[in-house]
Amino acid sequence: EPEVTQTPSHQVTQMGQEVILRCVPISNHLYFYWYRQILGQKVEFLVSFYNNEISEKSEIFDDQFSVERPDGSNFTLKIRSTKLEDSAMYFCASSEILGRGISFEQYFGPGTRLTVT
Amino acid sequence: AQTVTQSQPEMSVQEAETVTLSCTYDTSESNYYLFWYKQPPSRQMILVIRQEAYKQQNATENRFSVNFQKAAKSFSLKISDSQLGDTAMYFCASASNFGNEKLTFGTGTRLTIIP
Numbered sequence: 134e135p136e137v138t139q140t141p142s143h144q145v146t147q148m149g150q151e152v153i154l155r156c157v158p159i160s161n162h163l164y165f166y167w168y169r170q171i172l173g174q175k176v177e178f179l180v181s182f183y184n185n186e187i188s189e190k191s192e193i194f195d196d197q198f199s200v201e202r203p204d205g206s207n208f209t210l211k212i213r214s215t216k217l218e219d220s221a222m223y224f225c226a227s228s229e230i231l232g233r234g235i236s237f238e239q240y241f242g243p244g245t246r247l248t249v250t
Numbered sequence: 251a252q253t254v255t256q257s258q259p260e261m262s263v264q265e266a267e268t269v270t271l272s273c274t275y276d277t278s279e280s281n282y283y284l285f286w287y288k289q290p291p292s293r294q295m296i297l298v299i300r301q302e303a304y305k306q307q308n309a310t311e312n313r314f315s316v317n318f319q320k321a322a323k324s325f326s327l328k329i330s331d332s333q334l335g336d337t338a339m340y341f342c343a344s345a346s347n348f349g350n351e352k353l354t355f356g357t358g359t360r361l362t363i364i365p
Contacts, residue, residue, distance in 0.1 A: 166352065166353075168353070170293075174357070175341065175355045175356060175357045175358060176295070176341060176343075176353075176355040177355070178352040178353060178354070181351075181352055189351075189352055191352075222293055224295060226295075237283075238297055238300065239297075239353060240297075241287075241294065241295035241296075243292070243293070243294050244293055244294065244295075246293075
């Protein structure tokens, strides 16, 4: 069964450093998402991406964040200058393009645990 | 804007018993989707069950079923014949309209199945 993969599984970085989290969505999916989950809290939407551009972003997704699909398979989340409060689990998800009236499913990757020290 | 509320932070139940997790939501959308996701200790997010708001029939997936009360904006999850592997965090989530909208999650219910 196809699955979303994410690398690395755990990333430790120092405050102020740049990090890039990588995701490989399911191959025939065209919508991509990033969510984050601070330890012990709920999962929060960060950004959705379609047709090589951001389709929606949350208030959390400020200028420190960016997303990119550098090739036909990878989808990345970059945090330019990490802060302590960026420590969280980051989930990538992907979904198919479906027509109106058809339900859809977002498939989640296993997550990357980001620890900022 | 959508909001999802889970009022039970923790629950526990004996193995083989039935347990119901509560969820309420609020939305101004005319059509929307509701989901239950399971997050085991591995922290992977796994879709358990999905309900389209325009469908009156409650969704079922094997031992998992929902009680969808549209007027009350309630979407509870029933787990029958609970198993040790059901131990996990369970998140209720909603998505508006058609297409590939963002998911809005509740705060979760930590479910423990007691052997």
